[in-house]
Amino acid sequence: MTPQENIELLIRKFSRGQLSEKELDELELLKQTDPNIQKQIDDYQMLSVFINESKLIDIKNIATKAHQKAIKRNDVIKKAVVIGSVATIAFLGIAIVWYTNTEKQTILTPTDTIKKNNKSKPNNVTEKTVGLAPKGNTIYDSREKSIVQHKPVTNHTSSKDSIQKQLENTFVDNKIIEQPTTTQKTNTLNKATTTPRQDSTMRLDPCKKVTLQADFSVQSTCKEEQTGSIKLNRCSGGYKPYHFQVYDIHHNPLDDFMHLEAGHYKILITDTKGCTSWQEIIVPEKSCQNHYTINPFIGETWETPKKDKKGHLKIVDKKGNIYFSQNLAPAEVLFWDGKSNNGDIKSGYYLFYIQYEDNSMTNGTVTIIE
Amino acid sequence: MNSTSYTDIILQKINDGKDDEAINLLYKKVFPLVKKYIVGRGGDKEDVFDLFQDALVEFYKMVGAKKYDSRYKVEAFVYNLCIHKWLNKIKRDQRLVFKDDLEMTVNQYVETERVDYQFLGKEEQLIHQLFEKIGDKCKELLTYTIFNDLMMEDIVIRMGFASIAAAKMQHQRCKQKVLDEIHSNPEILNKLKGI
Numbered sequence: 001m002t003p004q005e006n007i008e009l010l011i012r013k014f015s016r017g018q019l020s021e022k023e024l025d026e027l028e029l030l031k032q033t034d035p036n037i038q039k040q041i042d043d044y045q046m047l048s049v050f051i052n053e054s055k056l057i058d059i060k061n062i063a064t065k066a067h068q069k070a071i072k073r074n075d076v077i078k079k080a081v082v083i084g085s086v087a088t089i090a091f092l093g094i095a096i097v098w099y100t101n102t103e104k105q106t107i108l109t110p111t112d113t114i115k116k117n118n119k120s121k122p123n124n125v126t127e128k129t130v131g132l133a134p135k136g137n138t139i140y141d142s143r144e145k146s147i148v149q150h151k152p153v154t155n156h157t158s159s160k161d162s163i164q165k166q167l168e169n170t171f172v173d174n175k176i177i178e179q180p181t182t183t184q185k186t187n188t189l190n191k192a193t194t195t196p197r198q199d200s201t202m203r204l205d206p207c208k209k210v211t212l213q214a215d216f217s218v219q220s221t222c223k224e225e226q227t228g229s230i231k232l233n234r235c236s237g238g239y240k241p242y243h244f245q246v247y248d249i250h251h252n253p254l255d256d257f258m259h260l261e262a263g264h265y266k267i268l269i270t271d272t273k274g275c276t277s278w279q280e281i282i283v284p285e286k287s288c289q290n291h292y293t294i295n296p297f298i299g300e301t302w303e304t305p306k307k308d309k310k311g312h313l314k315i316v317d318k319k320g321n322i323y324f325s326q327n328l329a330p331a332e333v334l335f336w337d338g339k340s341n342n343g344d345i346k347s348g349y350y351l352f353y354i355q356y357e358d359n360s361m362t363n364g365t366v367t368i369i370e
Numbered sequence: 371m372n373s374t375s376y377t378d379i380i381l382q383k384i385n386d387g388k389d390d391e392a393i394n395l396l397y398k399k400v401f402p403l404v405k406k407y408i409v410g411r412g413g414d415k416e417d418v419f420d421l422f423q424d425a426l427v428e429f430y431k432m433v434g435a436k437k438y439d440s441r442y443k444v445e446a447f448v449y450n451l452c453i454h455k456w457l458n459k460i461k462r463d464q465r466l467v468f469k470d471d472l473e474m475t476v477n478q479y480v481e482t483e484r485v486d487y488q489f490l491g492k493e494e495q496l497i498h499q500l501f502e503k504i505g506d507k508c509k510e511l512l513t514y515t516i517f518n519d520l521m522m523e524d525i526v527i528r529m530g531f532a533s534i535a536a537a538k539m540q541h542q543r544c545k546q547k548v549l550d551e552i553h554s555n556p557e558i559l560n561k562l563k564g565i
Contacts, residue, residue, distance in 0.1 A: 005538075016435070016519065043549050050552060051516040052434060054497050054509070056427045062389055063423045066397040 007037065011044045207275035211237045214244070214269050216281055221262050222288035225362070226306035226331075228260040230267070230281055238271030245270075259306040259333060290352075290364020296338030296345055302366050304334040304354065311356040315366065318349055328354065338368045377444040384433055385518065387510065387528070393426065399445045404452040413456060421459070425451035434517045496558050500551050508544035515541060 001009070010027045013019045019027065031037045214235040221228030235242045245268045246254045254265075262285035269277045294300040304313060308330050315324040315336075323340045338345045347368045354362045376399075383392035405418045425448050432438040438447075501509045511529060514520045522534050522541075531537040552558050 012519075043545075046552060047512070047545060047548055048516050050497070050548065050558075051512050052431070054501060055434065055513055055517045056430060057494050057497060059389060059393065059427055059430050060423050062393045063397065063419075063426050066394050067401070067419050067422075070397065070401070 007040065008044075011037075011041050014041065015045050015048050206273050210239075210271065210273070210275040212242070212269045212271060212275060212277035213237050214242075214267070214277075214279055216267070216279070218281055218283055220284040220286045221260060222290075222305065223262075223285050224307075225288070226259045226261045226308075227288075227303075228262060228283035228285075229258040230260065230265065230283070231257075235269065237277075238269075238275050239273050241272055243270040244268070259331075290362065291367075292364065293367040293369060294336075294338060295369050297370055301335040301337050304328060304332075304336065305362055306331055306333045307354075307356060307362075309356050309358060311354045314353045314355070315350050316353075317346075318351075323350055336366075377440060377442070380444045381433065381438075381440055384430070387514070387518070396426065396445065396448055397422070400448045400452070403449055404456075407453060408456055413460075417456070417459065418452075421452045421455045422448075424455055434519075436519065496555065500548070500555065500558065503551060504544060504547045508540075508547060511537075511541055511544050512548065 007030060010019065010023055010030070013023065014027055027037070031041075212235065215233040217231040217233055219227075219229040219231070230246060232244065246257045247266045247268065248254055249264050251266075254260075257265075260283045262283050265281045265283060267279045267281060269279060292302050294302045307328075310330055311328040313324070313326050313328055313334065313336075314322055317323050323346075324336070325341065326334065328334060340346065345368065347370045350366045350368065352364055352366055356362075376395075380392050380395060383389070383395070401418070401422050404422055405415070407413075408418050408421070409415050428451055429438070429444075429448050507529075511525065514525045514528065515522075520528075522537050525531070525541075526534055526537045529537070531540065
């Protein structure tokens with residue numbers, strides 16, 4: 001270290017108050033011998049103050065910048081919050097207005113739709129008031145004809161078609177209305193359960209708050225026969241009129257629900273807005289005694305059990321003479337009025353036998369009284 | 371990040387001349403707490419930053435003078451400086467003092483308040499202009515030697531000088547340049563002589 005460097009070090013330490021006694025004495029001695037030392041000390045101290053103050057000003061500036069940056073950031077956040085709040089309120093307002101308008105439209109739309117459907121219905125679509133006891137295959141045949149003859153309605157939206165298709169046969173307040181649609185497919189039906197009918201004017205789901213509930217009476221069936229039935233008692237929720245469609249376990253739509261075999265059935269309830277609900281019904285089985293008594297003189301008939309197979313009915317008197325006989329088609333229900341093959345009615349005790357094509361047999365007795 | 375390492379990081383950044391980073395860290399950590407304390411006790415929101423800035427200067431002075439005890443948590447130290455400064459200000463303004471609420475987390479650091487900074491407004495501008503003349507390099511070099519009290523060997527590495535001799539020569543030149551500027555500016559000279 002040169003003498004000058006040594007002096008600078010002493011001055012530096014002196015300015016910081018870091019000199020030892022010995023070093024202080026040394027500096028004092030130097031000051032006495034060299035008058036320039038004091039000037040160096042003064043300059044250093046002046047420089048020191050200047051640099052330190054400069055540094056502190058820098059610190060202040062940096063802090064100010066940090067503060068301004070934070071204020072700016074806070075302002076941005078505040079603005080974002082305000083804009084976000086305003087946007088949310090505006091959005092909610094628009095949504096409420098839109099929802100209100102849509103609600104009005106959805107209330108009006110279903111009526112319009114029904115009218116449209118009626119107008120667009122082809123002439124040969126039949127509307128029959130038959131109560132809940134259609135005469136078996138008569139209606140079924142008629143329906144099949146309709147299916148062949150009519151094409152689906154094409155002036156509706158595709159989603160509407162989808163729903164219309166699933167309502168192949170519906171009954172409305174005890175009226176069976178046959179819709180001019182093609183045959184149903186299971187996947188279409190399943191889709192319909194989750195997707196409500198969507199008209200071009202219907203933007204919100206009108207079925208959100210709708211709970212359709214129907215109350216049915218179920219008549220059990222005799223063992224291995226088709227004598228069970230489902231009857232509607234009442235329906236609530238949704239918008240009238242309601243449509244019902246009964247499906248068997250294989251999702252085939254049924255038009256006859258008075259001659260059902262034991263098992264599970266599903267009923268699709270659809271209100272006028274297209275809201276749907278599925279209900280499952282079980283037709284129980286019971287063992288029946290095949291002993292029937294009829295009075296054909298007052299119009300009573302004996303109803304043969306319904307089976308999905310060909311059969312031959314024989315009614316014999318107590319002596320074994322054939323009183324009446326007839327072939328039965330699959331699923332045919334014969335309403336026997338007590339007349340013999342000759343056309344006369346004799347009161348008495350008769351035995352009946354129905355021999356089916358699979359060699360199974362149903363037998364019992366029919367008593368004709370006057 | 372625990373407190374000790376936070377303190378170490380701040381001190382290291384100051385030592386490395388990374389004041390921007392150190393101050394930003396302190397601002398983010400301490401300023402909201404100070405603001406909450408002061409505003410929560412009826413203090414003026416506008417005063418908070420001035421107090422924080424003064425506390426920061428105080429803290430830097432201590433670090434520069436090697437008087438800061440690194441066992442203290444930096445954030446607690448600056449926070450307490452702010453609170454003390456605010457309480458002193460209240461005393462001066464003869465307002466209410468909530469002494470009971472004050473909790474010292476640093477070992478009874480009490481600093482007599484001195485807000486008589488020599489350079490305010492115009493002087494700040496003069497210093498700024500002066501350093502513009504001598505350049506950033508000289509300012510950095512002189513800050514390292516005088517404020518940070520670093521050894522020439524350290525400065526050589528930090529500033530990338532070719533040798534210690536080159537650094538010393540540059541230091542000498544810068545020192546002389548600043549002194550010449552100070553002597554040629556009577557306003558600053560008078561101010562500095564008065565300190």
